[in-house]
Amino acid sequence: MESPYDLLVKGGQVVLLDQVKRLDIGVRDGVIAAIEPELEAGASTVVVQAAGLWVLPxxxxxxxxxxxxxxxxxxxxxxxxxxxxxxxxxxxxxxxxxxxxxxxxxxxxxxxxxxxxxxxxxxxxxxxxxxxxxxxxxxxxxxxxxxxxxxxxxxxxxxxxxxxxxxxxxxxxxxxxxxxxxxxxxxxxxxxxxxxxxxxxxxxxxxxxxxxxxxxxxxxxxxxxxxxxxxxxxxxxxxxxxxxxxxxxxxxxxxxxxxxxxxxxxxxxxxxxxxxxxxxxxxxxxxxxxxxxxxxxxxxxxxxxxxxxxxxxxxxxxxxxxxxxxxxxxxxxxxxxxxxxxxxxxxxxxxxxxxxxxxxxxxxxxxxxxxxxxxxxxxLHPRKGEIGIGFDADFAIVDPKAGYTLTKENLYQRHKISPYVGRTFSSRVSSTWVRGSKVYSAEEGVRLPGHGIxxxxxxxxxxxxxxxxxxxx
Known part of the structure; x- marks a missing residue:
């Protein structure tokens, strides 16, 4: 049976309103459709392996x-x-x-x-x-x-x-x-x-x-x-x-x-x-x-x-x-x-x-x-700001062990100046998802520059x- 999900975020430490829990998140048409300990992917489901990562709204x-x-x-x-x-x-x-x-x-x-x-x-x-x-x-x-x-x-x-x-x-x-x-x-x-x-x-x-x-x-x-x-x-x-x-x-x-x-x-x-x-x-x-x-x-x-x-x-x-x-x-x-x-x-x-x-x-x-x-x-709530059923599938997926030191070359803003340049962080945003689409990843950079509405x-x-x-x- 085909999975009802277009996107499946698997095994992440999901940050909910009052707890952090290892969960799968199923997304359909850009909206969170299911949050369960285990969800099944279909042949056409995009699967994001998030084990060991934090999934924040x-x-x-x-x-x-x-x-x-x-x-x-x-x-x-x-x-x-x-x-x-x-x-x-x-x-x-x-x-x-x-x-x-x-x-x-x-x-x-x-x-x-x-x-x-x-x-x-x-x-x-x-x-x-x-x-x-x-x-x-x-x-x-x-x-x-x-x-x-x-x-x-x-x-x-x-x-x-x-x-x-x-x-x-x-x-x-x-x-x-x-x-x-x-x-x-x-x-x-x-x-x-x-x-x-x-x-x-x-x-x-x-x-x-x-x-x-x-x-x-x-x-x-x-x-x-x-x-x-x-x-x-x-x-x-x-x-x-x-x-x-x-x-x-x-x-x-x-x-x-x-x-x-x-x-x-x-x-x-x-x-x-x-x-x-x-x-x-x-x-x-x-x-x-x-x-x-x-x-x-x-x-x-x-x-x-x-x-x-x-x-x-x-x-x-x-x-x-x-x-x-x-x-x-x-x-x-x-x-x-x-x-x-x-x-x-x-x-x-x-x-x-x-x-x-x-x-x-x-x-x-x-x-x-x-x-x-x-x-x-x-x-903007109840569309934005929370990982819950019916909310837009907007995620910041963070690697809590990917420590790095911010450099000017890391910055995407027009002018590469920031008081945080030279500061070392213990974690890093590994990818950002807006309405179920990956708009940024640390490896690929900004992928969908005109995606926002x-x-x-x-x-x-x-x-x-x-x-x-x-x-x-």
């Missing part, structure tokens, strides 16, 4: 900057998605800024859609943006399939009249009211511009331009002030809130307190805030410069304890690439160098190295942060799945 990276349109010379859909595929990412959500024009209205969204179609190796969705003057555009963007909106409370940088702008308090309040009216989700870059701008001006006037001088211009209090202000607005408006790249354990605790008080809020951090410190910033230079900046080792360990306690919801790469010359100190100070960490390809391996191998955290916990909880918060999350499903994130008294 593909990472759902909800924080990626691929810079299209008109900034593809920094990073585009082809190169950025290739790096994500090589890192075990099967779905990403592309941020609205750094491209020109930014995705703050329907015409800009249509431009981005056209550029991404047929160019991405893995599945994708698009962020929208909240900026001064576009509150009346938000609902139309949501209806067009935008799962969430991004706003800055500090100056995002960049040049030109069209660039993405930070919000003033009135725009933030009115934007949150509008987003709450249709059940949307707002994400915030939370740093107080009043604090960071003043400190940066003082540092410049005093000639303080080094890496640690930069850190001092963006202190933890700037993060806490912005988080507190946004939480106040969320209580006033009922807007669902998500904080991106929180860099401090103090910020996590402030958000955790709001959860307990009933605010519908989630918190993301990034691998670099868990793996790199301000000492690394001094050692590596501008390749490790980002905002908020890297923190001290004591704060890193406190954040890992919060990971273990379940106080963080999402891990996102915040892949923010730039040409290498913008990271150079040739003719510019550290303060003038572009800020942004290009880490899309390393998120899964960094989290496994730092979380599992160094600190002994369970694989299901790390997988929930990388895959399940991002998919739920952004309306656009996802348009359903707002009502998004609200249902978010119920577990809302705090209670």
């Amino acid at each position: 593909g990472m759902v990276d909800t924080h990626v900057h691929l810079n299209e349109p008109n900034m593809g010379h920094w990073e585009g859909f082809v190169t950025g998605s290739a790096a994500l595929a090589a890192g075990g990412v099967t779905t990403y959500i592309d941020m609205p800024l750094n491209g020109l024009p930014p995705t703050v209205n329907l015409p800009a969204l249509r431009v981005k859609e056209k550029l991404a179609e047929g160019a991405s190796a893995v599945d994708y969705a698009f962020w929208g943006g909240l900026v001064p003057g576009n509150v009346d555009q938000l609902e139309a963007l949501a209806e067009a399939g935008i799962p969430a909106f991004k706003a800055f409370l500090s100056n995002p940088g960049g040049d030109g009249e069209e660039r993405f702008r930070e919000v003033d308090d009135w725009t933030l309040l009115e934007g949150m009211r509008k987003i709450a009216s249709f059940g949307g989700l707002l994400a915030l870059h939370a740093e107080s511009d009043a604090i960071t701008a003043r400190l940066a001006d003082e540092a410049a006037a005093q000639g303080r331009t080094g890496p640690l001088d930069f850190v001092k211009t963006r202190p933890v209090i700037a993060e806490l002030e912005a988080v507190g202000r946004a939480l106040l607005f969320a209580r006033e408006t009922g807007c669902r809130l998500h904080f991106v790249h929180i860099s401090s354990p103090e910020g996590v605790e402030l958000i955790e307190k709001a959860k307990r008080e009933g605010v519908d809020v989630t918190v993301e951090t990034c691998p670099h805030y868990l793996a790199l410190s301000e000492r690394d910033l001094v050692r590596l230079g501008p390749v490790a410069k980002c905002a908020p900046p890297l923190r001290d080792e004591e704060r890193i360990e406190r954040m890992w304890r919060q990971v273990a306690e379940g106080k963080l919801d999402v891990i996102g790469s915040d892949h923010s690439p730039s040409p290498e010359e913008l990271k150079s100190l040739d003719g510019r100070t550290f303060m003038q160098a572009w800020g942004g960490i290009a880490g899309a390809q390393s998120s899964v391996e960094v989290m496994l190295e730092e979380g599992y191998f160094k600190r002994g955290l369970p694989l299901p916990l790390l997988s929930r942060l990388l895959s399940t909880q991002p998919a739920k918060r952004f309306g 656009r996802l348009s999350p359903n707002p009502m499903r998004r609200q249902r799945d978010d119920s577990e994130f809302a705090g209670t008294e």
Whole structure:
């Protein structure tokens, strides 16, 4: 009798929501059809022997900057998605800024859609943006399939009249009211511009331009002030809130307190805030410069304890690439160098190295942060983010014994710069599968560069799945 499966992943250590178990996974038409201790292959079934390997749900990276349109010379859909595929990412959500024009209205969204179609190796969705003057555009963007909106409370940088702008308090309040009216989700870059701008001006006037001088211009209090202000607005408006790249354990605790008080809020951090410190910033230079900046080792360990306690919801790469010359100190100070960490390809391996191998955290916990909880918060669940019957067959297959040292030659992104170059990992992504198709393998590289499709999350499903994130008294 012919097997009902097109693809059979045999004998892997499958990472489920709450356990790791040796199982076979049967896939039909790109969807997981069976998960059993033993499944039979047919004559036409593609069989992947996964004995000794970890089979994780593909990472759902909800924080990626691929810079299209008109900034593809920094990073585009082809190169950025290739790096994500090589890192075990099967779905990403592309941020609205750094491209020109930014995705703050329907015409800009249509431009981005056209550029991404047929160019991405893995599945994708698009962020929208909240900026001064576009509150009346938000609902139309949501209806067009935008799962969430991004706003800055500090100056995002960049040049030109069209660039993405930070919000003033009135725009933030009115934007949150509008987003709450249709059940949307707002994400915030939370740093107080009043604090960071003043400190940066003082540092410049005093000639303080080094890496640690930069850190001092963006202190933890700037993060806490912005988080507190946004939480106040969320209580006033009922807007669902998500904080991106929180860099401090103090910020996590402030958000955790709001959860307990009933605010519908989630918190993301990034691998670099868990793996790199301000000492690394001094050692590596501008390749490790980002905002908020890297923190001290004591704060890193406190954040890992919060990971273990379940106080963080999402891990996102915040892949923010730039040409290498913008990271150079040739003719510019550290303060003038572009800020942004290009880490899309390393998120899964960094989290496994730092979380599992160094600190002994369970694989299901790390997988929930990388895959399940991002998919739920952004309306991609129950299609993405979990190995379960009826889910897309999206897998990151990892060899836990294939230790290697990352080199520039390993990178698939457009510009071969990363703070992780030279770092040795204990494990390696051996292959990445999207809807039952192998899009990447360590031996063959990226195999299906245009395989990805656009996802348009359903707002009502998004609200249902978010119920577990809302705090209670």
